[in-house]
Amino acid sequence: MASSTNAGDREKVVSKLPGWLRQELKVRAAQLGVEIQSAVESGVESWCALASTPGAVDTAGAESFATWLPPGQWSRFRAAAAERDVTLTQGLAQSVRLWLDMNPSPAVKREEFPRRVVVCNQKGGVGKTAVTAGLGEAMAEAADALHPVRVSKYLAAAIQQNGVEGDPFALEDLPGLGMRVLLVDFDPQGHLTKQLGHEPLPMDGDSLTRHMAGEAAGELKDLVVAVEDDRFGDRLHLLPSCNDAFLLDVKLAGVRAREAALERALLAVEEDYDLVVVDCPPSLGLSMDAASYYGRRRPGETAGQSGVLIVVQAEDSSADAYELLTSQIEDLRADLALELDYLGIVVNHYDARRGYIATSSLQAWMDIKDPRVVGLIGDLKEQKEAVRMKRPLLAYAPRCDQSVGMRALAREIS
Missing domain, CATH: 1.10.1220 (Arc Repressor Mutant)
Incomplete structure (x- = not known):
């Protein structure tokens, strides 16, 4: 009709x-x-x-x-x-x-080597692990299905509420990014491993620490496990933590070219992935040097393709920790002549109901400009529930505000 x-x-x-x-x-x-x-x-x-x-x-x-x-x-x-x-x-x-x-589906673009995102802040409790997992999940969602996304170009206006035509909080259903993702639990506390339903590797077995220290007992790929859920297919994998990571800084002290130790270890599995996301420990030691080096811009790599993603909260102690972290990164850049890009700042656990401290701190992060704020993730119950259930957030509550925010973050830095 x-x-x-x-x-x-x-x-x-x-x-x-x-x-x-x-x-x-x-x-x-x-x-x-x-x-x-x-x-x-x-x-x-x-x-x-x-x-x-x-x-x-x-x-x-x-x-x-x-x-x-x-x-x-x-x-x-x-x-x-x-x-x-x-x-x-x-x-x-x-x-x-x-x-x-x-008009067939466009193929997912595969780079010469994977993008590398190093999620860091030397302050604990800011939510690095949640952002690492959520970013990886958002990157790995199926490209032949639609998922709700808050359009990232509206991010700053949504925060500041100024001068954007249309609703800055509007959702749009977009295809997933369909990337093959490896999450690396580089934190000896093993929170990422446990949150995704796996157990840390046994102390008497092989581990990432052993590979970095030149004491490997097998192939690194044999340690990798799948994060199983239909929305990720077989695209989302995890390299679990091991408690021996507490000894990493001591072991690295005796390793030649120790800043490149993480890269040397992960090169063995890189060809299987489009993206490697590293969940860093809350420290400024040798392990953080190795993680930062891993995120450096490699020869022929486009600026901003890889680098460090800094997770903060809208409160004063995060600002103090940020200064320490960026000082270390700048020293590393200068000492080793690295091209190490800042991918941005993620303000996590944000709740405007906390009043002036939260809102003024958020504005202070927004005022930095370089690196800029690329993500704003609310402090909501779904993330805590997903952790309790040992399930990926985007599988547990795919339409919640936190999941929508993770997808916006993925697109903002992709």
Whole structure:
């Protein structure tokens, strides 16, 4: 059915499509950045131009579907359907299927070597582990499904509430990034490992620490475990912690070129991933030097592709810790002539109801500009519940504000 009501110079068309085909159309249009009505228009045009009728599409359970087409196109489509002796529902389904076949999903871009994000702050309790996990989960979500995202370009305006057209808190369903992600639990406390439902590696076995110290007892890839959930497929993996990481700084003191020890160890598994996210310990020791070195810009790598992501809270002690961390990073840059990029600041556990301390501290972070604030994650119950359940946050509560914020962060630094 076509209606004379129009949007611009188009006419409204109402027919039917099966739910599975409508969802595939919605996802593909989002992946390619085109409007659904434009996709349907193109599909109908191509279908009408075919010399013969394509294979039938299963339209069982088809439900009402409305879109806008150019004037006259629906009439031509109806005539073609009558000539081919197919129902309008079947013809429309074939048209959509044809467009999908002619416009395949874009492949996930694979870099020469993986991006490396070092999540750090020498102050404990700011939520580095939660941000590490959430960022990795957001990067690994399926590219053939839609997930709610708060559009990252509105981040600063959403915080400051000034001068953005439209709702800065609006959500948009976007395809996942579909990246192959390795989360590295580089903290001897092992919180990341435990939160994702795994146990730390045994002290008497192989570990990342042993590989960094030149005492490896096997292949590093054999220590990697999968974070299992359908939304991540087999794209999200974890290198668990081991309690021997408490000894890492002592062991590194006797290692040649110790600042490169983490890189030497992880090179053995890098080719399997698009992104490696390192959850750092709350310290400024030799292990932090090694983590920072790992995040450096490699020859031929684009600026801002890898680097350090600093997690803070909107309170004064985070500011003090930030100064210590950035001083260490600047010293490392100078001493080793590193190109080490700041990917940004994530303000975590934010709650404006805490009043002036929180809001004024947030403004102070926003005023830094370089590095800029790239994420604002609320202090809500879902993260704590996910930790208690030992499940990834984006699997436990995929539509909660914290999950939405993690996806925005992923896009902001991707």
